Amino acid sequence: MIKDLTSFISGICLIILSAVLFHEANQLSPFASVFPxxxxSVLLLLSVLLIFRSFKIEIKVEKENVDTVKIFLLIIVFFAWIYFLERTGFVLTSLIAFNLLILVNSGLNAGIKKIALYMIFGSIFVLLLYFGFKNLLLVPLPEGLWLRDLQS
Known part of the structure; x- marks a missing residue:
């Protein structure tokens, strides 16, 4: 018997998405299809685990107050990140966007020391992602049009 219908339906939808993504990855070259x-595969495994969990654990969701201003600010930050990604480059845009997301989500309720710690570790994480993708996986990330214009 299913105890958590939301998790079950989510797991089924994610399995369907995995099948579509596997089909799309088949159209890529063997080298390009490794990462997809x-x-x-990880998405498929987690989806199956979610379905199994839906038979064992019931999750009760309590109605909480939704801060529409916070959601609106988060959406603005995400769209600004997408907009400025090509113009300013991955590193600068991601560092600014990630730290803005921390500020918006915390709402200064966590304390200045904790927010600063989150920002430092988040910035290190963004830099590690950049160097990992750029140097280890050889993925070309946006360098920024403004930076190229300044170098010319």
């Missing part, structure tokens, strides 16, 4: 296959 790996991510899709």
């Amino acid at each position: 296959y790996a991510i899709t």
